[in-house]
Amino acid sequence: MTVASESALARKGSGRVKGLISRLGLLLVIVLFMIIMSFLSPVFLTVANFKNLFIQSTILAVLALGQTYVIMTRGIDLSIGGTMALSSALCIGLVTYSGVPVPLALLIAVSVGAGVGFVNGFSVTKIGITPLIVTLATLSIARGATFVYTNGANITPVPDVIAAFGRGQLFGVPYSVILLVVLAVGCHAILTRSVFGRSVYATGGNELASRLAGIPTSRIIIITYVISGLMAAIAGLILTARLESAGPRAGVGIELTVIAACVIGGTSLFGGAGSIIGTLLGVALISLVSNAINLLGVPPAWDDLVKGLVIFIAAVVDVYRRKYARS
Amino acid sequence: MRETILEASGITKRFAGVTAVNRLDLTIAAGEVHCLVGENGAGKSTMIKMISGQYVPDEGELRLFGKPVHFRGPLAARDAGISVIHQELQLIPQMTIAENIVLGRWPRRAGAVDFDKARSIAASILPTIGLEISVDTRVEELSTGQQQLVEIARALAFQSKLLILDEPTASLSNAEADRLMELVGELRRRNLGILYVSHRLEEVFELGDRVTVVRDGKRIGTEPIGALDQAKVVAMMVGDQRSLQVAKDRRPGATILKVDGLTRNGIFSDISLEVRRGEIVGLAGLIGAGRTDVARCLFGVEQPDAGRIEVDGKAVSIASPRAAIDLGFALVPEDRKTQGLILIGSVTDNLALSVHPKISHAGWISAKAEGELVAGYIRKLQIRAPSPNHAVETLSGGNQQKVVLARWLATGPRLMILDEPTRGVDVGAKAEIHRVIEELVREGLGVLLISSELPELMAMSDRVYVMRAGRIAAELVGPDINEEIIMKHAAGATQ
Numbered sequence: 001m002t003v004a005s006e007s008a009l010a011r012k013g014s015g016r017v018k019g020l021i022s023r024l025g026l027l028l029v030i031v032l033f034m035i036i037m038s039f040l041s042p043v044f045l046t047v048a049n050f051k052n053l054f055i056q057s058t059i060l061a062v063l064a065l066g067q068t069y070v071i072m073t074r075g076i077d078l079s080i081g082g083t084m085a086l087s088s089a090l091c092i093g094l095v096t097y098s099g100v101p102v103p104l105a106l107l108i109a110v111s112v113g114a115g116v117g118f119v120n121g122f123s124v125t126k127i128g129i130t131p132l133i134v135t136l137a138t139l140s141i142a143r144g145a146t147f148v149y150t151n152g153a154n155i156t157p158v159p160d161v162i163a164a165f166g167r168g169q170l171f172g173v174p175y176s177v178i179l180l181v182v183l184a185v186g187c188h189a190i191l192t193r194s195v196f197g198r199s200v201y202a203t204g205g206n207e208l209a210s211r212l213a214g215i216p217t218s219r220i221i222i223i224t225y226v227i228s229g230l231m232a233a234i235a236g237l238i239l240t241a242r243l244e245s246a247g248p249r250a251g252v253g254i255e256l257t258v259i260a261a262c263v264i265g266g267t268s269l270f271g272g273a274g275s276i277i278g279t280l281l282g283v284a285l286i287s288l289v290s291n292a293i294n295l296l297g298v299p300p301a302w303d304d305l306v307k308g309l310v311i312f313i314a315a316v317v318d319v320y321r322r323k324y325a326r327s
Numbered sequence: 328m329r330e331t332i333l334e335a336s337g338i339t340k341r342f343a344g345v346t347a348v349n350r351l352d353l354t355i356a357a358g359e360v361h362c363l364v365g366e367n368g369a370g371k372s373t374m375i376k377m378i379s380g381q382y383v384p385d386e387g388e389l390r391l392f393g394k395p396v397h398f399r400g401p402l403a404a405r406d407a408g409i410s411v412i413h414q415e416l417q418l419i420p421q422m423t424i425a426e427n428i429v430l431g432r433w434p435r436r437a438g439a440v441d442f443d444k445a446r447s448i449a450a451s452i453l454p455t456i457g458l459e460i461s462v463d464t465r466v467e468e469l470s471t472g473q474q475q476l477v478e479i480a481r482a483l484a485f486q487s488k489l490l491i492l493d494e495p496t497a498s499l500s501n502a503e504a505d506r507l508m509e510l511v512g513e514l515r516r517r518n519l520g521i522l523y524v525s526h527r528l529e530e531v532f533e534l535g536d537r538v539t540v541v542r543d544g545k546r547i548g549t550e551p552i553g554a555l556d557q558a559k560v561v562a563m564m565v566g567d568q569r570s571l572q573v574a575k576d577r578r579p580g581a582t583i584l585k586v587d588g589l590t591r592n593g594i595f596s597d598i599s600l601e602v603r604r605g606e607i608v609g610l611a612g613l614i615g616a617g618r619t620d621v622a623r624c625l626f627g628v629e630q631p632d633a634g635r636i637e638v639d640g641k642a643v644s645i646a647s648p649r650a651a652i653d654l655g656f657a658l659v660p661e662d663r664k665t666q667g668l669i670l671i672g673s674v675t676d677n678l679a680l681s682v683h684p685k686i687s688h689a690g691w692i693s694a695k696a697e698g699e700l701v702a703g704y705i706r707k708l709q710i711r712a713p714s715p716n717h718a719v720e721t722l723s724g725g726n727q728q729k730v731v732l733a734r735w736l737a738t739g740p741r742l743m744i745l746d747e748p749t750r751g752v753d754v755g756a757k758a759e760i761h762r763v764i765e766e767l768v769r770e771g772l773g774v775l776l777i778s779s780e781l782p783e784l785m786a787m788s789d790r791v792y793v794m795r796a797g798r799i800a801a802e803l804v805g806p807d808i809n810e811e812i813i814m815k816h817a818a819g820a821t822q
Contacts, residue, residue: 195683195690202680205669212628212666213680213734214652272671 026265026281033288041295049291051174055242057287058176059235059251061280063258064265065187066231068279069224070131071262072204074271075124077228078135079116080258081251082142084236087112089146091237092155092162092246102159110233116142117229121222139255146248154247158240166241176238183234187227188276200224205272260311261286286310329356331393332489332520333378333409338387340373347373349544350387355489355520360511362535362552363524366564366781366814370544371524375491378522379411380404392488410482411491414498416474420467424458425449427466428481452480456510472503479510489520496530497615508534526613528557528818542566561818565781565810577789580604582640583742583773586625589634594620595797598634600775602742607764607774609788611781611813617797618777619661622744625775626658627651652681654742657735659728661746661777667731670720674712675701677719677730682737704733709759725756732760736767743767746777761787781810793817 037044063080070077091109094100100108116138123134157163168175191197202210203217211217240246265282267274289310293303333355340348348370355361365371376382378389380398389396391407398404401411418427425446434444449462456476466474475495482490492511496504511521511534525531531538532552539549540563547563582603589598595617602608610618623629625636627645636643638654645651651658660666668677678701679686686696701715708729712722719730728748735743745764749757764787768774778784784791791808793801793816801816 193691193694195687195692198676198679198683198692201672201676202669205672205676206665209660209666209668210680212626212648212658212660214649215680216647216649272669 026278026285030281030285030288033285033292037288037292037295041292043295044291049295051172053287053291054177055174056291057283058174058180059239060254060258060261060287061180061283062183062231062235062238063254064261064279064283065183065276066224066228067258067262068187068265068267068274068276069191069200070228071259071267071269072200072271072274073221073224074204074207074269075131075221075224076135076259076269077117077120077225078132078255079120079138079142080228080232080235081254082139082144082146083113083116083229083232084239084251084254085146085246085248086116086142086149086236087233088236088240088250089150089155089246089248092158092240093149095159096155096157102161106237109237110230113229113231113233113236114226115229116232117226118222120229121225124225125218125221143248143252150246150248152248154245156245158244158246162237162241163244166238166244176242179234179238183231184276184280191276196220196223201272203271256311257286257307260307264310329358331356332391334390334393335374335378336388336390338374338377338384338389340377340382340385347544348377348384351541351544351546353539353546353549355522357488357520358515358518359536360515360521360523360534362531362538363522363541364526364528364531364538364560364564365541366779369541369564371541372493373544374541375411375493375522375524378404378489379409379491405485405487408486408488409491410485410487410489411493412475412478412482412495414494416471416478418466418474418477421465423463423465424453424460424469424477424480425462427477428452428462428484430481432485448484449480452483455483455513456480457506457513470503472499472506475499475503475507476510479514487519489522490514491522491524493524494526494615495523496525496527504530526818528560531560532557540564561811561814565814577605577607577768579606579789580771583638584625584775585637585640587635587637589621589624589631589636591620591624591629592632595794598794598799600792600799600802602773602775604741604771604773605768606789607768607776607787609784609791609808610775610777610794611784611791612794612800612817614779616794616817618794619746620797621794622658622746622775622777625651625744626656652738655738655740657738657740657743659731659735659743659745659748661750663724663727663731668719668727671718673716674705674710674719674722674730675715678704678715678734678737681734685737700737704737708733708736708763723756725752725760728752728760729756732763736763740772742773742775744775744777747779748776749778749780749783781813785809785813795819 043049067077067080087109090112091105094105094108095102120135120138123129124131165175170178191200199210199215199220202213202215203220207217236250239250261282262274262279263269263282264285265274265278265280267279286307289306290303293300293306331354335351335353338348338351339346351370351374353374363371363374373382377384380401380403396407398407419430422430428449429445434441434448436444446462453460453462456479458473458476458480460473466477469477479490495507499507508530511523514521523534535552537549537551538555538560540547540560542564580603582601584602586598586600590596598621600608610621612618620629624631625645627647627650636645643654645654664670669680675697679697682700683692686693686700698715704710705712705715710729710733711726719727722730732748749760752760764774776784776787785808788808791803791813792799793803793813795817803812
């Protein structure tokens with residue numbers, strides 16, 4: 001598992017070669033895993049299973065895109081599960097109960113996501129609360145608000161347009177997967193090529209030095225939380241479209257899996273290092289593990305245990321990789 | 328002759344080929360206040376760290392009460408009876424005085440901490456140090472001076488024989504400092520040995536029995552206090568007057584920066600200075616005199632409580648580093664690792680950090696423009712890195728500093744604040760940094776130079792302000808810019 005990582009240092013530092021190896025390493029683990037699975041389960045290498053796998057991991061991946069930005073600035077966003085539930089329930093509720101037009105309801109949903117993100121970022125940078133506490137609070141607030149709004153029940157049916165998005169395909173590829181690809185390409189380009197992306201790396205790498213160099217570090221950090229909130233709202237809408245219902249229990253506990261995917265993908269909890277490609281590979285590995293547990297008939301109870309072990313190993317690797325990079 | 332507590336002979340310590348302490352001898356007797364003086368970087372701190380077990384000497388011998396000792400760490404030295412009171416106090420603010428005094432040596436009863444015993448130990452010591460306050464008071468509620476007394480109390484609780492005080496009055500008010508000096512006198516009467524490290528010559532002459540002067544890691548001399556006066560000590564500290572290397576034929580132009588009465592409460596006050604085009608203005612002073620704080624204020628990192636800053640004759644307020652950069656300011660901070668660089672980032676990341684607007688269109692960075700910019704500065708400053716994509720962490724100190732300098736040159740500054748620009752930099756890189764600065768000053772750059780290295784400051788500056796305890800003590804020009812006069816103002820010696 002030394003493999004499962006990619007740091008800024010590896011990305012550009014004491015060489016691209018090292019970065020390539022570590023990235024290939026995670027890819028190699030994934031390929032090996034797939035080869036073994038194809039022998040163990042006849043169903044594994046079928047189009048249906050892969051389609052299922054992609055659909056399953058889309059939501060995780062969308063959330064992980066935003067989380068990558070936040071973790072890179074040494075933050076953490078636990079609120080995403082709550083934001084998901086709140087924005088999707090609000091969207092469907094506004095249409096179904098209040099007769100709000102669908103486009104406006106969608107706009108409100110993503111605005112709410114961005115709003116929660118702004119509150120998180122503002123509290124971290126301007127008030128000075130630690131990210132863990134702020135987002136724990138907003139997680140609870142957002143989910144609690146959803147329970148209040150929905151009275152604890154799921155809202156059905158969802159508007160036809162949204163249900164159609166959930167079922168729709170283009171050349172056999174679900175719309176949600178296409179949306180993910182677009183978002184991922186965008187996030188990757190922004191992180192690697194834009195002034196904002198550079199500022200994210202810099203702020204996470206050394207906030208004081210970045211501020212002294214004229215980077216508006218508070219603003220950068222706030223924007224990363226806004227991105228994470230936006231992604232949470234989008235993930236919530238994808239889930240709702242697929243389930244054709246919105247409810248207060250959407251995405252319970254998903255934040256930990258998302259953070260794990262980022263860390264496995266080489267985003268350092270110490271800040272300043274990470275990549276979208278790494279994060280997507282992390283999502284792939286976690287999804288494969290869940291899929292395997294499912295296919296092999298392991299009781300679902302094992303799911304958390306195995307996932308937990310994978311996360312623990314990835315965190316240990318993160319520490320040793322940093323030590324190795326230093327020496 | 329009194330009993331000798333500690334005898335160090337021929338102690339030497341090298342760091343990466345640089346000799347910080349060179350064959351130094353030092354003895355401290357019971358009932359003696361032995362003062363160790365020298366300029367910044369003379370080797371005082373390294374010496375203290377060797378005596379107190381933090382560093383292992385490369386050569387030489389330490390004897391405690393006549394027996395050779397080899398400390399494995401600070402705890403071993405403390406157990407042997409050597410306590411250091413550092414400039415940064417090492418107390419746990421949330422704990423009470425009693426808890427701090429017995430910290431790490433808790434009296435126990437039946438496996439649990441015996442708090443009654445702890446309180447009585449503390450209560451028996453507090454009167455000695457003249458602190459009349461409940462032992463249940465939390466340390467965070469005490470003033471700095473009182474906290475320092477608690478540290479001394481802790482040393483006494485450990486039955487220390489030798490007390491090392493490192494710049495003990497640096498962060499104390501005058502009243503607190505007086506009280507501390509009284510206490511030191513009292514401890515001397517109790518037959519403790521005291522090694523007193525201070526820049527402040529008044530204190531040395533008030534307290535000391537003997538004085539050892541160090542310079543460039545070597546002992547220049549040890550004399551009884553009666554054989555010295557302040558001028559003599561300063562002369563020993565600075566050594567032979569080194570000749571100024573640079574012929575200054577600069578012709579400063581219009582005033583860029585004018586600061587009037589700048590004050591940050593409790594840190595510095597009433598700072599007035601001026602920097603003109605094509606001029607290097609030195610800011611001299613001891614560590615803690617407030618030079619860096621003034622620089623941070625000018626660069627918008629902190630906000631002044633009073634005073635006026637004018638740029639090109641117009642009053643400005645500098646709300647953030649970005650605002651300072653927009654005014655054409657640049658700041659090379661004193662600690663490049665924590666304040667200057669994104670260590671895990673590449674040379675490119677670090678170099679381009681402040682000029683993103685110049686190399687981007689609509690928020691997207693042009694790889695071509697960035698590459699050209701970086702390559703240009705790597706050439707111009709002869710930055711030695713395997714490639715621009717190499718992590719800056721892996722470069723030498725000199726090359727790291729050149730990356731910081733290059734970043735600021737890329738912004739096209741009019742006024743540059745250099746805070747210890749050549750600290751920890753090798754000789755070659757130092758010369759190149761000086762050359763580049765000199766070149767830019769000839770093209771009209773104004774420079775405010777903070778340096779604890781007096782030869783550098785003297786060689787480069789057209790004018791020098793000397794700061795002492797948060798104020799400007801003197802403005803020097805021409806032949807007055809020499810080590811003796813600067814040190815006299817910086818240390819507050821009277822003639």
